[in-house]
Amino acid sequence: MPETAPFTSAARIRQAALHGQRTPSRQAAPPPRESGLRGVLKGLLRTARPKQWVKNVLVIAAPAAAGRLFSIHALTQLALVFALFTACAAAVYLINDARDAEADRAHPTKRRRPVAIGQVPVPVAYAVGGVLAVLAPAAAAWLTAPSVAALLTAYIGMQLAYCVSLKHVLVVDLAVVTTGFLMRAMAGGLALGIPLSRWFLITTGFGALFMVSAKRYSEAVQMAGKAGATRALLTEYTTGYLRFVWQLAAGVAVLGYCLWAMEEGGDPHTDVLPWRQLSMVAFILAILRYAVFADRGTAGEPEDVVLRDRALALIGVVWLAMYGMAVANW
Structure with a gap:
């Protein structure tokens, strides 16, 4: 039977839903975001990728292998190195998301990142990331071994270079990500003076x-x-x-x-x-x-x-x- 009337907008939406399709308006709709200071703080925390912090547990690898894990001094130093590595990683995430904000807005999943949706302004992401990138190695130089501060500085430099250009270089991108894991595993040993x-x-x-x-x-x-x-x-x-x-x-x-x-x-x-x-x-x-x-x-x-x-x-x-x-x- 021929159609007697063109589809209305509502009919098109219903038909798209029946076929498992997403309407153009739904695809383009930006994700909800919180405004104000509280929204910015929550956005900064999300941008720091808390789920990824578990990777920093690798700092205990060398002390555990050497049997020097269970002492007050060791646990204190390792907790400090864990926190400093987390701050360095957060700095890199913030600067990366600020730099890629425009590109992320066109990505199907990355467009939901706090910087991409405007929950965290780009200048704020750059500023907080820059402060963490400076303070974390400085705190390491003051509170831990100088070698740990040097390692954190090298980690930040390498990761920022990765964000800017190295992630587009064949094989080098694999080497950089692998080295990031290796640096985490080395940090605990350097903090406690354990030969690797x-x-x-x-x-x-x-x-x-x-x-x-x-x-x-x-x-x-x-x-x-x-x-x-x-x-x-x-x-x-x-x-x-x-x-x-x-x-x-x-x-x-x-x-x-x-x-x-x-x-x-x-x-x-x-x-x-x-x-x-x-x-x-x-x-x-x-x-x-x-x-x-x-x-x-x-x-x-x-x-x-x-x-x-x-x-x-x-x-x-x-x-x-x-x-x-x-x-x-x-």
Whole structure:
């Protein structure tokens, strides 16, 4: 039967809803925002990405590996380094979002960021980010070892360079993100004056590269054909290359950990079991389990992968227990 009357606006909206489509007006509608000082403060907190702060727990890696985690001095220093690293990361996020505000407004998800929607004015984001970028290393120089202040300064410089240009350079972008994780793992050891084992650095660095490249591979798989819409550089990588990177990184991380465990083995006359060597089994199983998600193209944020998979979380707990007993010489 031919149509007897054209669709009205309401009819078009109803038909779009029936077909699961979004109307143009709904697509263009800006997300709600709070105004006033309270809104700005809440927006600054959101821009600091609280969910990402869990990455800074890596500052305990070196002290834990050396068995120097449980003392008042160590805990105080590590809490301070955690806070300073969080401030540095927040500074980078604020400056990055202020710089990319215009581009973010055209992005389907980034347009909801507080700076993009105007909840946090661009000058305010720049100002707060700049203050944190200066104060955090200064506080580190005053309250911790000079090497920690130097590390934080280098971290901020590297991350700002990443925001401006390095995130558009093939391979270098992977190296910069990986180095950020490695710097976190080094910071705790530097704060407490703990010598950093070369095997610790190799294992941590390539373990971080494994997770970073697995995440990039998953993004490339999920956004095949439209990768440039979320991360322009993904159009330059092939999934085969990213697969090669995470497989290579996983292999080197396993090799580094095994050599570390064998070199740092305990005294066979006092240890009940060779826990450090036995922990290699749990470590390898954790890599293999994580690789399942990488292979499927579902390895997003590392913390999300671990928390949503009970088997991987259990393997992680077993590894921590084994390594803890090795450090305690049980």
